[in-house]
Amino acid sequence: MTKAREQWGTRIGFILAAAGSAVGLGNIWKYPHMAGEHGGAAFTLVYLFCIIIVGLPILLAEFAIGRKTQLNPVGAFWTLSGSKAWKWVGFLGVAAAFIILSFYSVVGGWTLKYSFLGLSGAFNELLPGSEAASQMYDAFIAKPFEPVLWHLIFMGLCILIIARGVKSGIERWSKILMPLLIVILVILVIRGVTLEGAAAGLEFLFKPKWGDLDAGGVVAALGHSFFTISLGMGAMITYGSYLTPKSDLIRSSLAIIVLDTAIALMAGIAIFTAVFAFGQDPAEGEGLIFVVLPTLFPQIPGGSFFAILFFFLLFLAALTSAVSILEVVTAYFIDEKGWDRVRATFLFGGVIAAVGAVAALSMSGYNILAPITNFTFFNLLNVVSYKYMLPIGGFLTAVFVLARWGIPQFIEELKYGLPGFKAPVAVVAAFFIVAAIVVAYIIIQEIVAVVS
Ligand code: PHE
Numbered sequence: 001m002t003k004a005r006e007q008w009g010t011r012i013g014f015i016l017a018a019a020g021s022a023v024g025l026g027n028i029w030k031y032p033h034m035a036g037e038h039g040g041a042a043f044t045l046v047y048l049f050c051i052i053i054v055g056l057p058i059l060l061a062e063f064a065i066g067r068k069t070q071l072n073p074v075g076a077f078w079t080l081s082g083s084k085a086w087k088w089v090g091f092l093g094v095a096a097a098f099i100i101l102s103f104y105s106v107v108g109g110w111t112l113k114y115s116f117l118g119l120s121g122a123f124n125e126l127l128p129g130s131e132a133a134s135q136m137y138d139a140f141i142a143k144p145f146e147p148v149l150w151h152l153i154f155m156g157l158c159i160l161i162i163a164r165g166v167k168s169g170i171e172r173w174s175k176i177l178m179p180l181l182i183v184i185l186v187i188l189v190i191r192g193v194t195l196e197g198a199a200a201g202l203e204f205l206f207k208p209k210w211g212d213l214d215a216g217g218v219v220a221a222l223g224h225s226f227f228t229i230s231l232g233m234g235a236m237i238t239y240g241s242y243l244t245p246k247s248d249l250i251r252s253s254l255a256i257i258v259l260d261t262a263i264a265l266m267a268g269i270a271i272f273t274a275v276f277a278f279g280q281d282p283a284e285g286e287g288l289i290f291v292v293l294p295t296l297f298p299q300i301p302g303g304s305f306f307a308i309l310f311f312f313l314l315f316l317a318a319l320t321s322a323v324s325i326l327e328v329v330t331a332y333f334i335d336e337k338g339w340d341r342v343r344a345t346f347l348f349g350g351v352i353a354a355v356g357a358v359a360a361l362s363m364s365g366y367n368i369l370a371p372i373t374n375f376t377f378f379n380l381l382n383v384v385s386y387k388y389m390l391p392i393g394g395f396l397t398a399v400f401v402l403a404r405w406g407i408p409q410f411i412e413e414l415k416y417g418l419p420g421f422k423a424p425v426a427v428v429a430a431f432f433i434v435a436a437i438v439v440a441y442i443i444i445q446e447i448v449a450v451v452s
Pocket residue numbers: 021022023024025026027100226227228229230231233235321322324325
């Protein structure tokens with residue numbers, strides 16, 4: 001017996017859920033620290049270019065593939081291509097979901113820990129530029145037990161939401177959390193730009209110094225554009241599969257991209273104005289948000305309140321993204337293996353939690369990769385997923401639309417929910433060809449750089 005497929009309740013519910021997937025640690029944690037390490041504005045421009053040229057067509061393709069087939073990524077590629085070979089693209093996505101969530105939920109745990117640190121007033125005594133904040137961060141990360149515990153709590157919450165399903169789990173939470181996140185960011189941006197010395201931060205973020213951008217920065221910007229819109233691993237195929245043909249994919253995609261980009265830039269503004277105002281190092285790395293922001297809050301009237309709110313909302317943004325990753329895995333086992341939602345969620349959420357614990361430990365001196373490299377297991381999961389798996393997944397999705405599904409069929413799918421929509425096949429094909437070439441070129445560059 002087949003059960004009716006779950007569906008989103010409302011259009012805005014879907015947009016907020018998909019934006020909830022897109023907006024996450026990628027925007028607020030990763031983007032600022034990567035821009036900080038790769039030359040600020042130059043990195044930002046390459047990243048924006050990639051979002052428009054590569055991100056938009058692939059996002060549309062993922063939604064269209066999901067809605068057309070009403071299936072998880074493996075089933076979707078298989079059904080639409082009629083060939084078993086293509087289902088491997090879907091498998092690549094499910095594998096990427098395992099890998100990403102394993103390190104993502106570790107950082108999700110950090111955001112929870114920092115929410116509680118804010119609550120306990122631990123930031124109150126911190127002074128901008130002092131060493132105390134980085135000592136606090138290092139001391140936490142270096143403990144074997146605590147980060148694992150917070151990671152497990154984070155994964156547990158993720159599992160609970162996904163076990164409740166699409167409408168009463170994912171959609172319900174996204175509708176509450178996303179608007180809240182925006183309000184808080186606006187407040188933090190206003191605080192940031194009104195700091196004395198904020199202009200230097202804005203200049204860093206918006207005035208390109210191309211000399212600071214190396215080839216590594218370009219690869220990182222491309223990988224990040226996939227990561228931040230949750231592309232290349234089937235999350236948007238899965239979310240698209242809960243849509244009815246009534247929805248307008250083009251407008252929804254634009255709304256999601258605009259929201260995601262605006263939130264990343266706002267996070268960048270809030271953070272770099274503070275970094276420069278207090279003379280700190282923008283290339284601090286992945287500790288940037290956990291080291292710099294805690295020293296900013298005590299400067300704001302009512303700062304401890306904002307600190308709690310900020311880290312809590314960062315945690316919630318992480319949660320709405322993490323659930324979309326777990327949903328890819330869950331949807332696969334429900335659709336393809338006929339499993340029950342609760343069973344699939346708990347079992348595979350549990351497996352991911354276990355791998356994540358290994359990743360958390362790798363940051364605290366128990367790195368299972370230590371005998372072979374000084375790269376941590378955590379970093380390996382991070383880099384392999386965003387630099388390789390997502391761009392390759394996105395590339396194959398573009399090739400799939402071009403060479404297997406067909407541009408005319410793709411355009412037909414876009415017409416549902418947007419009756420009168422017309423687009424010349426050649427123009428749409430050109431978009432996908434350019435997207436595929438840009439991604440292929442950058443991936444090849446990266447592989448050449450690593451090999452040589
Ligand atoms: N887009 C999310 C973020 O920016 C991360 C993510 C990647 C979510 C891939 C789902 C799939 O944090």
